[in-house]
Amino acid sequence: MDHAAACCATGGGVIALHELLTARCRDPRSVICVDGATATDFDTFRAHALGIAARMRMRPGLRFVLWSDEPYVFACTLFGLLAARKVPVIPANATPGYLAELSDAYDAVLDESELAAWCADVPPVQSVDSEHGAAIDAHALLTLFTSGSSGTPKPVHKTLAQFDAEVHTLEAAWGTLLGDAAVLASVPHHHIYGLLFRVFWPLAAGRPFARATCADPAQLQARITECAAQCGATVVVSTPAQLSRWPDLPGFATLSPQPRAFFSSGGPLPLDTAKQYAATFGAAPLEIYGSTETGGIAWRRQNEAQAWTPMPGIAVRAGAVEEGGALEVRSPHLGDDEWHRTDDKAAFDEHGRFVLQGRLDRVVKLAGKRVSLNEMESKLLLHPGVAEVRTVLLEGGPRERIGALVVLSADGRETLRREGRVLLLKALRRHLAAWFDAVVLPRHWRIHRALPVDSRGKIQARAVAHAFAASEEGFELLAEWDDAEGRAFELRVPHTLVHFAGHFPGLPILPGVVQVDWAMRFAREWVPGVRALASVDQLKFTMPVPPGALLKLVLKHDAARRRVAFAWRAGERDCASGAFVYREPA
Template identity: 60%
Template sequence: MIALHDLLSVSDEVLTLAAPVCRDGGDVLDRAAFRARVAAWIAHMQSVGAQRCALCIDDPFDFACALFALFACGKEPVIPANATPGYLADLADAYDAMLSDADLPPFAWHASTKASAAANAAITPTHEQHAAYPIDPQAPLTLYTSGSSGSPKPIRKTLAQFNAEVHTLERQWGALIGDATMLASVPHHHIYGLLFRVLWPLAAGRAFDRALSIEPLQLQSRIAQCGASVVVSTPAQLSRWPALPGFASLTPAPRAFFSSGGPLALDTAQQYAAAYGAAPLEIYGSTETGGIAWRRQDETDAWEPVTGIEIRRDEDGALSVRSPHLDHPGWHRTDDQIACDEQGRFRLQGRLDRVLKLDGKRVSLPELEARLALHPYVAQAALVPLAGASRERVGALVALTDAGSAALRDEGRVLLARTLRRHLAGYVDVVVLPRRWRFRLSLPFDARGKLPASAVAAAFTARAEGMEVLAEARTGAEASGGDKLHYELRVPPTLVHFAGHFPGLPILPGVVQVDWAVRLAADHVPAVRAVASIDRLKFMAPVSPGAVLRLTLAHDAARRRVQFAYRLDGRECASGVIVYREPT
């Protein structure tokens, strides 16, 4: 191991400079190549007057070189969580200049060929290729994550903190990994990828792969060139791989699979244990704390603190950590709730805030709500986690403005949701965007003015009457006076009313359609519950299980009437008039 701040200052020892850094296809870029590339970046940085530079470089080798060039120049690297325009605009005050792949200085390195070496010498003089560049161990680095307040949260760390962590990782798993190449399906813009894919290999003198390996056949191709390997991935990727070709036949088998970004499903862990003799090594931690604990689910579902990490459970169940990876010697309180066991391990019991991990990406629900509220169609928004068949997703419950209601009426729910997804995609990674959408006139605040999470979640299930309300909007009636209510309703295939109506050809009974219209109208005009008669009732087309109906309700208060009309696939399928009694 070498200290990260010594990577550019150790003297030109053959063994040191020959240590592998990066595998680029069939080639190996060693520390000599790394230092030459850093020198090229330093020359480039000298023309950049900015002190704080945002690193938006997708290539991991060039990212690492640019990162250490910034350290060597005494500049502060800023690593945004993503490079979407809206997100970078929010961070505009956090950096003075941005470095992207388009800014890469020219460079070519193949130490085995004299021509390439000559080309390198022309770009970066030989005396600079191996020049010593001292780096301050306390050099600052800022990463961004989603804070519970809803805005990107800066996490300022020092190189010394990262150095402490990579030495911890080496003590914990260095013997297991040996000389294996680090293959990865994760980017390096977040702390997990930065540590495991780039910094740890750099300090340990083992290679990381330049390419991403996002499915088993790609892994096998890279293993064929690299030989011994370790895979750095996420629960979302690892859960997909067992069903893909080549999963159980990776040869030679990776020495370990690492997973972080959320809990790995037990059945997935068992599939890896069956195929490779051990479940993935799951890493639990955060950008603020670094790594805290680990587990292998073929051994236990409890988390064991990493060597040198102390944990405790606070009175409200919150996990607190004392770690050499922090910037202070005291306890750091997290927003995770835990239960401890007698062996000093712990189990997670949920969050105290509203920050989730989705497909390895950290997402703040308040942030998404605030972003949605910026759109002219949105009056208010509430987001809630929804447990799916295989992974957790987010549902968005949106109260619409008049403009949003008009868009829902004219374009429909699907196009409206697509518009709002595109709006959010300008700020956050697409994998954390809401997958399910519900539109309402208002959010379900209770009598105390609170918005219970249970009430928001209930919007994504069928009502007690059976129908599932996908969307609700109000628009002004043109000439009839009063307002019109517009609904999109899903007819659940499991609806009890289909039983016996009719055998072999289930059809939604007309009386149920009338009942739904009455109940929805009564939500806004309670007097409608006192039904006097149903007039001008017509049924023009059958409604099958799973159908999505569009319902319009037009209230005529002066005549105590509500006209309703159902449409299915653009055609009217039922209509009538609800006449209600005067209040007594």
């Protein structure tokens, strides 16, 4: 049997996760993982998992931290741990500080390099006792973590049966659409979304998954080409932040063969992005709404409807009005038959679909007045200049205040270019004043090109608050945007900046070398090639920069000449200019 035929040999439909290592209905040569020209078959996966199970039975301890950037190594170890009657503990990341916060949740940490070595060599299938030790408890426990609204890791204990129920839900909803497609992903497999869509669902349904992660259209095309040669069609699992970025990158519109579907989860996909995908591929991405605790709840395609449709077998309702009208869910993914209250407010239509109206746990009190940050964000989104926004309560200083981090629409960027940041923000404040008392309006505003997201596509309050702090270099970044000129930034130079000390006594000015360093920092973020700097050309300093100055930086990229020009301005006056010339890639 060739690779393409083996990829299509799903053999018997969806296999229960706890029976995966004992299943005889799966063709042993069916491909489960593709890595370049290499395809790994089911027999090899099973042998690796059972080999790890045999090793883990000899290890003392019950709860083991499982971390591997390799989805194949991760999958082998996960099922090996389950077969060994151990509890996999799957952290959001493996940094020492993060693991220290979880120290009460595990007994030992598995060594990532050791796991990779265990999966490097294929043990002879005959050497693995195929029956003994392959059975897995259907209700085996796994522990994942969610940060919640506070940012503190919170353990979520789920059974394999809950994941199995969700796999069957996904297959019932989209199994026919996916068919024999291979799964490509740009999301990590250490969180429930990636774990389900990148590991559990493909393994249970007999679909191969790509071992490499796709971060941009070029990598996506490479994986599509590999899968086309070995398996045929593909689907893509991603997040709103990544999907929103891809249309502006080279190669997006020419992906071939086109994926059968794009999946998105971790937050709402901007409507403009959904429309771009619908125009390019014929349908918007399939958005999944849910949480680590609840699993998947509902889905939508925004070119068809803005409201969310409950997934097969999921019951939803609006809670009591006096309790805020929270969305309530009853689902086999929860492991019981009780109604579960979420922190999201929802309004239902006559078809049983719902529209989310913000979270109920984001109410703050300022100057004796209660303010819903969700409501404030929803009102700001009504302004034609705002594409996305996140508000946050900023603590410290003489009193608390609200900060608003805004991503501008095309209209907003044009207003910024034409009228400037100050007038644009005045217009946004006037817009909000129609609904809110002046005392609670945001006192601090930041304009960014995108909202900060983590690896799951989630927007954390800490990251939003960080946008209002001084950068490591000391300046305050007030705005950043793209326009016809290139990329632009506006920042404030604090009086307390360390570079003013001794430069010069009695008449402090910002050193020219600092202006070049700041410009290079932004240039490198925009054009990574600038890291291989060859020279700084045409450097000019035409006006001193005093403490407290508001500066605008404009970068222009000339790719053909491998050159990024920069110009600093204070008001209408030029301060400094030059160009970074970078080397050809090796």
